[in-house]
Amino acid sequence: MDKITSEYRLPKSIVPVNYDVILKLDADAFTTNNFQGEVNITLNVLKRTDQILIHSKNLDIISVNLRKPNENFNLTHRSYMSDALTDILTITSENQLSPGFYYLDITYNATFNPYDMHGFYKSTYPNEEGKTEFLATTQFEVTNARRAFPCFDEPSFKATFNLSVVYPKGYNVIANTLQNGNVNVTSENLEIVNFKTTPRMSTYLNAFVISNFTCDTVETKLPFRVCSRAEAANERKYALDISPKLMNYLENFTGIPYNVSGIGKMDQVAIPDFSAGAMENWGLITYRESTLLWDPNESSNLYKQRVASVIAHEFAHMWFGNLVTLKWWSDVYLSEGFARYFQYFATDRIETEWEMDKQFVVEQVHSALFTDSFSASEALSSPVTTPKEISSKFDLISYNKGTHRNHN
């Protein structure tokens, strides 16, 4: 049964300012598939209310606490179950909350998403000796950050994030920002790592990868790293070579340095099991292996083009989507259209012999006209509300016609 559309949206009367997120994976997390989480959210209540609405999906909420410095608020305990359709958890205070800053603390248990490669999920791959290796990674766009921690999971609710991860020894953690201080040992089998505060950003751009991947680094103005399974180490060089060049082109084109946000680095990670082609998480772009890694001895030139153009697409999102973000998903053609445009035209400036400008006309303009010729084809901008409808906006028409329109 569908709800009326307004019920899927969070009210604007409370906005998140900062999240401290602590994720805890026990030493046997990759066997049990369980993790625990704790989120402390600084909220700005703009209008008097007794309710806080927040997204949470498949999280087993243990405790909820609302406080101000030196003041606790009694919450009416019904159950901490979020609505099955809207994913909204409603927290009710016994007293009205007057405007001002509050702290909302939530603890919960959860499992790695077993259904698909969205939210926080576990993946496996065989190493050189055929032994199974584990990793845990994320894919939050469009509405899946809520599966990793309770949050205001709409793009307009930008906030800063401080992430800490407790994880089994022998693994390492990569996140949006640089590590803050050293890794510390918390017990015989566990370590903890803290990350620097992110720029103000939307929830869907958070990412973290817990793995035993290795990385290659090139230091330009910022550290660029390309990370993968250790076995694929000899396939990282092309991505590492072209990345600073593409970034430099986009910085010159926009006139805005990538690090204007203070993100501090650019990590690109090849994930063996990944549903999208790539995902533009700020400072930590995740890719399918085939869109980041290129083996000069085994892979064709077509794959090399794909690596360059997908990196260009994701880098363009650092400006178009991450720094400047659409208020709502109905206009996603704008950020996807710009990214698709630079996918061709930034690559064309670096790899001049590929004639990417001519390929653009054949691959993008013609296919947009073709897709648009179907009566079922949607307008570029159209209202969407439910998670399913939002996902449907990431279609050919948003990418191809969007890029053609931005080109004109």
Ligand SMILES: [Zn+2]
């Ligand atoms: Zn994109």
